[in-house]
Amino acid sequence: MSRWVHNKHIAVLMGGDSSERDVSLSSGNNVLYSLSNMGFKTTAIDCIEDFLDVLMEVNPDICFNALHGGDGENGSMQRLLEREGIHYTHSGVTASMNAMNKLFSKNLFLENDINTPPYEIVNVDKLNMIQRKNPFVIKPINGGSSKGVYAILNESDKLGISGIQNFWCYGDKVLIEDYIEGKELTCAVFNGNPTGVMEVIAKNNFYDYDSKYSDDGSEHIIPAEIPSEIYSLVQDISLKTHKIFGCRGVTRSDFRWNNKLNSKGLFILEINTQPGMTSKSLVPELVKKLGFSFNDLVLSLVEGASCNR
DSSP states (O other): OOTTTTTOEEEEEEOOSSTTHHHHHHHHHHHHHHHHHTTOEEEEEEOSTTHHHHHHHHOOSEEEEOOOSHHHHSSHHHHHHHHHTOEEOSOOHHHHHHHHBHHHHHHHHHHTTOOOOOEEEEEGGGGGGOOOOSSEEEEESBOOTTTTOEEEOSHHHHHTHHHHHHTOOSOSEEEEEEOOOSEEEEEEEETTEEEEEEEEEETTSSOOHHHHHSTTSEEEESSOOSOHHHHHHHHHHHHHHHHHTTOOSOEEEEEEEOGGGGGGGEEEEEEESSOOOSTTOHHHHHHHHTTOOHHHHHHHHHHTOBSOO
16 A cells, blocks of 8 residues: 555545436445455445535545536536545546536547547427437437436337336437447556456347346346457557546546448547446456456545645
8 A cells, every 4th residue: 555545534525416316325335345344444425415515524525426417427526625635536626527528429439530420419499399300319418327318129129218208317418329249349548558358238139227236137248258459459548538537546548340341330428537346346347357456446546646636
């Protein structure tokens, strides 16, 4: 353990009021358990209501940001911690804000010649009027954990769009992008280097929220059984994206690959600046394959904490 973090008091920020609250609580509790086992003084802070008063009273040396979605991931929490001069983990204000916004992310991908699925933005009240050819995907512009993500694969799915529109709670704009048939691939960047590439096989043919967090929702294959050219390309793009966005700590980039198109069939979907730390999460599994334990992952993030990120 580095001298800088020795005997530091670490507050684990978790929960919050986003749609990913339950996932965040699971991540946060795993991190809390890990830090406690390593001998750190820790405090759990549920970031709801008067959490700022609690944070000021606790006055930690470091905040481990285990929040997912909403203000915990979109730069707001990062800006608050910068203002208060509290060192924190993961990416800073700008990187968090830009990565969380899928529209901005897609523009940045395209500006840097990174292939991403064709898309359009529509008003949610016009959702049931879209004429896009199947298959396609409906997504919130801001969000994670596949909350509010719907795959429209056939005409039967299309008939359900009115129901999606009526219960939509993710803002007045909707991202519509082409559905890329093929393999779901993911790769993390840890300690400045890409991990191996994982293929995720969802049991229900689409990697949605239930597939991510149910006990038997998906199968994970590491290393992904794909051509070496595609494997290396996924790693290269993951690292390139991490750098372009100015990310810190650990990130995870998600891809779809249509093998009928070879390298032209590889599309990045998004970069995640606050990857999950649950027992079902992909980053701890990817890092473990490199020989690093969950404690190693947590400690690396804590040792890299800072302000002015």
